[in-house]
Amino acid sequence: MVKYEFKIISSLNKVFPGAEPEDDLRGIRLSGFWGETISLQCAYRAESLYTGYGRIALHGSLKDAVRIREVKLMPSVLPCNGEGDDHYLSKEPGLYPDLLSNISLERITYVPCQWHALWIDLEAEEGMEGNQDLILQFYDEEDLLVGEARTEICIYPIHLPPQTCFHTEWFHCDCLADYYGVEPWSARHWEIMKNFITLYSKRGINMILAPAFTPPLDTAVGEERTTVQLVDVKIVGGKYMFSFDKLYTFFQMCMECGVKYFEIAHLFTQWGAKSAPKVMAEKEGALVRIFGWETDSQSFAYQEFLGQFLDALVLRLDEWKLRDRVFFHLSDEPEEKDLEMYRKVRESVSAHLKGYPIMDAVSRYTFYESGVVDKPVPAVDHLEPFLENQVPGLWTYYCGAQGKDVTNRFFAMPSGRTRILGVQMYQYRLEGFLHWGFNFYNSQYSLYHINPYQVTDAGAAFPSGDAFLVYPGADGCPEESLRLMVLAEAMQDIRAFQMLEELTSREYVMDLIRQTAEEPVTLVSYPDNSQFFQKLREIVNKEIADRRISYRNS
Structure with missing residues (x-):
């Protein structure tokens, strides 16, 4: 029996x-x-x-x-x-x-x-x-x-109470077009994206990456990802003309799904801001690439283009009443050696952004100390100097490199190691959390596409669980991971802590956490x-x- x-x-x-x-x-x-x-x-x-x-x-x-x-x-x-x-x-x-x-x-x-x-x-x-x-x-x-x-x-x-902390998981529009074999910005692509963004918002992710130009993220030097450019560019008589219709449609769709905040994708390449992102434009009736890896970020041509673009974009953002909802990225994960280049690109855009905040994944305190980034997002294992110096409105992030001692979301970690993020964000008064991979379905450096049901580690490059939180279902709808559900629980925990704090005090809530943990809760x-x-x-x-x-x- x-x-x-x-x-x-x-x-x-x-x-x-x-x-x-x-x-x-x-x-x-x-x-x-x-x-x-x-x-x-x-x-x-x-x-x-x-x-x-x-x-x-x-x-x-x-x-x-x-x-x-x-x-x-x-x-x-x-x-x-x-x-x-x-x-x-x-x-x-x-x-x-x-x-x-x-x-x-x-x-x-x-x-x-x-x-x-x-x-x-x-x-x-x-x-x-x-x-x-x-x-x-x-x-x-x-x-x-x-x-x-x-x-x-x-x-x-x-x-x-409503969620007050920021939470973004970078949304890769190109990966959905590639996986489902649809033309970027076709009706079917928009439909699939809406399915994913609806779930995205439902699970407490309230900020999204907007690809004004194809994001220069995890792309091998000299290579390129599928074009997903929301801003149409046309060259007429030596001047640039911009259409923001698709960008506005993207914003509207996201807000209808519950997303409140937006990040304009990086204006310069990852790991040092040395080059321009890929920019496509209509020139003499043909769509051509006018900037890319071959374009020095400080070149007169790109700086001239960028100034015109940002002036036009900021004007539209203000018209759409999004000033308090939009953040700009310059370059992802610059290191100490990149400080001077980052300073140069910051100086080149500041006058055009007119008070819009610049936010980047920056783990070196010198970037904030020198004033080149408004909102630094240090990795969770590099938070200490930012906390010690009481940086206001502090965020954090983690990725495949944060696999020792700190919170993360790998398959192989206990789910509690993922959920502790909520306790830590509340305890350290962190304003937001950023992660680079809601739905990254490429290998490292985007050299080839992967099937996430078969390859969960970007081709043995990132520990499984780092590159995506959802799987692309056969019907154009996302399938969730238990890791996404646990992250959503962490965001709910913060809301519960905040409500009890309103009814008692912050110290009362902190005491409850300490007593229940039976040990001091730190980052490690x-x-x-x-x-x-x-x-x-x-x-x-x-x-x-x-x-x-x-x-x-x-």
Whole structure:
């Protein structure tokens, strides 16, 4: 007789086939607020000789409110870089749980002697209040009940405050055109982008990269990425004429999807601002490249073009009333040796930007100290000097290079190591978070396109999990990763902390975090076990509810 096992576990528990998942929700009540997405998992296993099939029946007050997806194992050749630490689930290549894929409850698979997981999430809505229950009943091929899993979720009739922190994950329009084989800015391309941006915003990502010109990011010197240029340029009588119609359409679409803020893609090449980005223009009836790697960033021709372009763009941005919503990038990740060149390009654009802020991923404090960047975004492992000098409105980022001690989102890391970002952003008063890869489906340096369902590490260049948060579904709609869901939980945590702070004090919230962690939380030392986050939110949620209810009754 086949033996079946079923466990309700947290959203932070990564389930591997050969390891019994920890019962990490024992003694913890899941709870949340109206407007929150509340996630958990159900792990299951069949001790059988052959693969079997069955179905799931849902019961309880939440049976019609939850969404259930399968947590699929995805391949990783490069789970981490050579320099790491001891806080990885594994450092070996293999299969890791990541993709959340739609599943029919009428047909689930029992793989012999392997643990697998279902992802369950609930979007708490007005009308839901108090303790709600969910029962999953599992059946086998003969439609016999073989087990069930139960949980309760307490929903408080309270809305969290709106998200105030900035969150951007660079959106790669060209990768969607390339993967789906559609013409950039065709009707189908716009449709696909809207599908992705709708989800983008839904998960708490409220700023997006706008490719006025094709972003000069992760592109080999002398090579180029598929052209996705939102600003049309025409050369007439030795002067440049600009059409911003597509850019305006992009802004409008993003705002309709819920995105509030925009970044104008980099005006100079990555790693030093030595060259101009690729710029296409209509000249004598033909579309030609007028600037690119061959163009020195300080050349008279590009500087003349850039001045005309920025003057025209700023005029339009002001007309569209976007002054408080737009940031400009110059060059991504310049190093100390690039300071003078960065200073030159900054000086060349400042007069044209008329007060619009310049923001870049800059990890050397000297860039901020010398005044060449308004809003530095240092890597999380280079934050200390910026914090020590109390830089206002500070942001942070991480990428494939931040694999030791600090937070990140690699497949091979515990989910708690991803979710701690919310606690750290609140604790250090960080204004925003930036990451370079929402949907980067190229190899390193964009030498070739990849299929992200088969290659998750940009061709063994970046640890799996760095280059993208979503998978390109067959129907032009994104499929989510559990990492995206966990990042969204981190953003929700910040909102909960802020609400409790309004009802008590910042020091009160900080004390709750310290007491629950049972250790000081720093950038390099923090709990990454799921119980910490579940307990912390259980305490914070109840504190908020008690105070709000007491206030209403007083």
